[in-house]
Amino acid sequence: MLIDTHCHLDFPDFAPEQAEVVARAKARGVGRMITISTHLSRFDRVKAVAEAYDDVFCTVGTHPHHSHEEAEPTVEALVALSQHPKCVGLGEAGLDYHYNHAPRELSRRVFRTHIAAARESGLPLVIHTRDADEDCAAILKEEMGKGAFPALLHCFTSGRALAETALELGLYLSFSGVVTFKNAEYLREIARDTPLDRMLVETDAPFLAPTPHRGKRNEPAFVVDTARLLAGLKGVSEAALAEATTANALRLFSKMPALKEAA
Template identity: 85%
Template sequence: MLIDTHCHLDFPDFAPELAETIARAKARGVARMITISTHLSRFDRVKAVAETYPEVFCTVGTHPHHSHEEAEPTVEALVSLSRHPKCVGLGEAGLDYHYDHAPREVAQRIFRIHVQAARETGLPLVIHTRDADDDCAAILKDEMGKGAFPALLHCFTSGRALAETALQLGLYISFSGVVTFKNAEYLREIARDVPLERMLVETDAPFLAPTPHRGKRNEPAFVVDTARVLADVKGISAAELAIATTENALRLFSKMPPLDAVA
């Protein structure tokens, strides 16, 4: 069994066949999917997917791309919304200097607000970071110094230094289909060195479909293909990788019930 720790099932890409998409994932052994919030104002849509499907859980938060468009969240609002029984995390929040859609100071401030909510609730913060390694590391170190909080770097494509900082701070690192791409040898080298007990696997669907599905719309069923490459990188069997990453996901997203429990 695998857990897709990051997908966007509320996106319009899945609307015509959401039930079939989830069924295909289950047929390939994907036991759980976490659909990730990108707009606080659209949390009702994210929540509705999680409420409809027992296998699906969700997070609440604002993506850095939209941090200048949305009303600035308060810690109190995030904490209140996170009390929903199917909400198992905060975010995704963080920094994206590749596109720079939001002013950096705004994204940084909202990132810290999400950190405070994660610290208060004990729910993990799903962190999006791209081309912002130094500032992300600085904020993580500063905030961790104010009090520990659980978190993961999702869809990791950053440099080795940020990976090492995250691991030193107790974070998990999640790999997406990017790790299967032909030109991502540097990323496979980093994945090789990430301790198995701190590794997660995801799709980020509908984006970044792994090999051999590149060019297609990504979906949770394809997490199996990413996991297979990660197993090869780690020199273990696909079954071992599945067991380890599933245990890791359940430990980090501790609000999720065990796989044999009714969601």
């Protein structure tokens, strides 16, 4: 069984066939999905999706693209919302210097607020980072020095230095369909070198459909194709890759019930 640790089932892309999308994922052996919050103000939509399906869980937080559009969150508000039974993490939050939608100082401040909420709640932080490797590494090192917190770098596409820093700090790396792209050899090299016990898989659906689905709307069922490529890179069977990444996801997102408890 695989776990898609990052998708956006609340997005309008899935509205016409949300139930069918979940069913297709389960039919391909994707037994759990985590639908990720991007707007704190829209958490009701995210948690409604998680409430609708036994094996869909969620996070709460504000994406760096939207931190200037949303009321700045407090640690107390994030922790309170994260107590929802189906909420298993914080975020996605972090830094994005590629698009610079939000002022960088605001993004850094909101990122630190999410880190503090992860530290206080014990729930993992889903980190989005793009073209901000140095600042992300610096913040992670500084904040980890204040007290450990669980976290992962989602849809990892950054450089080797940030990967090594994250792994040294105890974080996980999550790989999406980008690792299957023709021009992503540098990323495949990082994936080869990532310890199997620190690797996660995701779709980031509806974005970034892996080969052979490029050009289509991505969906959780397609995480199988990313996992297949990663298994080849690691020199293990698809079953072994699935077993390892599922164990990792359950260890990190420890609020999710054990598989024997799933409906």
